[in-house]
Amino acid sequence: MFDFMDMSYDEPGEPIGSGPYIPDAGECMRCGICIASCPTFRLFQIDEETPRRRIRTISKLLVENLPISADERRHLDNCVQCRACETVCPSRMAYGQLFDQAQAELKVNPGWLAKLAFKLIRVIALKNT
Numbered sequence: 103m104f105d106f107m108d109m110s111y112d113e114p115g116e117p118i119g120s121g122p123y124i125p126d127a128g129e130c131m132r133c134g135i136c137i138a139s140c141p142t143f144r145l146f147q148i149d150e151e152t153p154r155r156r157i158r159t160i161s162k163l164l165v166e167n168l169p170i171s172a173d174e175r176r177h178l179d180n181c182v183q184c185r186a187c188e189t190v191c192p193s194r195m196a197y198g199q200l201f202d203q204a205q206a207e208l209k210v211n212p213g214w215l216a217k218l219a220f221k222l223i224r225v226i227a228l229k230n231t
């Protein structure tokens with residue numbers, strides 16, 4: 103997360119930051135400007151195959167620490183990582199980096215599947231009571 107305290111104004115000229123600011127997945131405005139640039143959306147014509155929806159899935163994983171469904175995982179995996187969405191995004195979402203972080207999280211922490219299974223079992227158990 104960006105922090106103004108990381109910036110130094112000791113020297114005249116450009117402020118010195120701690121590195122380029124990378125918005126986190128929760129900062130997507132859902133404006134949809136990226137949609138037309140996405141080849142998987144052009145192919146499938148459904149919202150699940152848009153960068154906006156994939157960033158929502160990534161946000162669940164990385165920001166909200168929520169489990170994702172098998173469908174969400176499938177649509178995330180369908181991304182061809184062309185990064186065309188990055189070039190048009192007004193929020194400068196670093197989609198490629200966020201995607202890589204999500205993949206790492208899914209490998210390191212496959213617990214989302216266990217959480218999903220647990221939720222399903224709970225729903226079924228509650229329905230049967």
Ligand code: SF4
Pocket residue numbers: 129130131132133134135136137153154157190191192193194195
């Ligand atoms: S253009 Fe950027 S801010 Fe808008 S929906 Fe797409 S990723 Fe989110």
Ligand code: SF4
Pocket residue numbers: 139140141142143152153156180181182183184185186187188197
């Ligand atoms: S990187 Fe993925 S989400 Fe972004 S435009 Fe390419 S296929 Fe679509």
